[in-house]
Amino acid sequence: MLAFAITVSFGAVGLALLLAAWRLVRGPDLPDRILALDTLYISAVALIVLAGIAWRTQVYFEAALLIALMGFVGTVALALYVARGDVMH
Amino acid sequence: MLLEIAVSFFLLVGAFFTLVGAIGLARLPDFYMRLHGPTKATTLGVGGTLTASMIYFTAIEGTSLHELLITLFLFVTAPVSANLLARAALRLRLRSRAPLPEASSAGRD
Amino acid sequence: MTRRWLPHPVTSCVLLVAWLLLNRSVDAGHVLLGALLAVVIPLAVRRFFQRPVRLRRPRAAVRLALVVLWDIVLANVSVARLVLGPSARLRPAFVEVALDVEHPVAVALLASIVTMTPGTVSCDPSRDRRRILVHALDVDDPDRLAREIKSRYERPLLEIFAC
Known part of the structure; x- marks a missing residue:
């Protein structure tokens, strides 16, 4: 049963990644693309955690944590850049 | 057995909400509406997947609570990114199905 | 004295717990290093807290x-x-x-x-x-x-x- 749940989850999260990628390509505006990137990295965290469960290993934990941290910083920097034209002020 | 049921449950719920968030991002008609999917559903979805991982590794390897760090981090940061993105969109005055508030109160900081 | 070296006890506790979770251990060494960080980091970012947070209830x-x-x-x-x-x-x-x-x-x-x-x-x-x-x-x-x-x-x- 667990194997089945993992397979279904891989499928769902993979589809989520594809949909976010489609929005990233499609746009139409800058905030849409930033939001798509944001969704992409959060789904990537889910994918990595899933892989960890599927392969019974915890070595990917740090990768998931770092993607979460860096993704957030990236989203904030891009959103601030769009909102006011500079990142630091 | 009970462990498998619990882990599978959280995995499936998590994957479902992750997918719902992405579907919302892909098909809702304007940016402000699209913002709802990823901030809420995807965050809870990843939270579900992380909870599954927490239960699974606690059962097979002994206490494993560090997934909690990622979950909490995502729940704390999701509103911040959503707020900044909404502010950026208001600043650009992206078209919206709901009437936009007047420029005087929107997009300034 | 406590106020001066530990201005944000809740933040300090969160930092210590986060450090222990990251290292997945409660060894004396990690507790010591975590406690040190829990004291130093709030002092270093003191100026970002504009108004003190007092939690009632x-x-x-x-x-x-x-x-x-x-x-x-x-x-x-x-x-x-x-x-x-x-x-x-x-x-x-x-x-x-x-x-x-x-x-x-x-x-x-x-x-x-x-x-x-x-x-x-x-x-x-x-x-x-x-x-x-x-x-x-x-x-x-x-x-x-x-x-x-x-x-x-x-x-x-x-x-x-x-x-």
């Missing part, structure tokens, strides 16, 4: 946290229904909510809570922090939404941040 805080957790689950079920249903029928709206809370941390918390709960993303606290702009995915009565936000989330926050 910890029980109200716990109750609010539970209410919010439950509402996050409900919100996600309703978002799932709205997203998967026909999107032409959705009635999105911007709603302005006038605020009674003043403390910047409380305003930030309220905005975050509203973002994560039923059908709403809070957009923009105005410069004077007297109003927040909330976008909701599907509303029939904007005034009721505003009242609900105020009674469900803002009132407990007012109690907790009584200053």
Whole structure:
């Protein structure tokens, strides 16, 4: 049963990644693309955690944590850049 | 057995909400509406997947609570990114199905 | 003395716990290093805390946290229904909510809570922090939404941040 749940989850999260990628390509505006990137990295965290469960290993934990941290910083920097034209002020 | 049921449950719920968030991002008609999917559903979805991982590794390897760090981090940061993105969109005055508030109160900081 | 070296005890505790979780161990060495970081980091970022946060009524805080957790689950079920249903029928709206809370941390918390709960993303606290702009995915009565936000989330926050 667990194997089945993992397979279904891989499928769902993979589809989520594809949909976010489609929005990233499609746009139409800058905030849409930033939001798509944001969704992409959060789904990537889910994918990595899933892989960890599927392969019974915890070595990917740090990768998931770092993607979460860096993704957030990236989203904030891009959103601030769009909102006011500079990142630091 | 009970462990498998619990882990599978959280995995499936998590994957479902992750997918719902992405579907919302892909098909809702304007940016402000699209913002709802990823901030809420995807965050809870990843939270579900992380909870599954927490239960699974606690059962097979002994206490494993560090997934909690990622979950909490995502729940704390999701509103911040959503707020900044909404502010950026208001600043650009992206078209919206709901009437936009007047420029005087929107997009300034 | 305590005030001077440990200005934010809650932050320090969170840092220590996060350090131990990251290292997945409660060895004496990690506890010592974590405790050192828990003292040094709040001192280093002291200047970012503009107004001190004093939490009254910890029980109200716990109750609010539970209410919010439950509402996050409900919100996600309703978002799932709205997203998967026909999107032409959705009635999105911007709603302005006038605020009674003043403390910047409380305003930030309220905005975050509203973002994560039923059908709403809070957009923009105005410069004077007297109003927040909330976008909701599907509303029939904007005034009721505003009242609900105020009674469900803002009132407990007012109690907790009584200053």
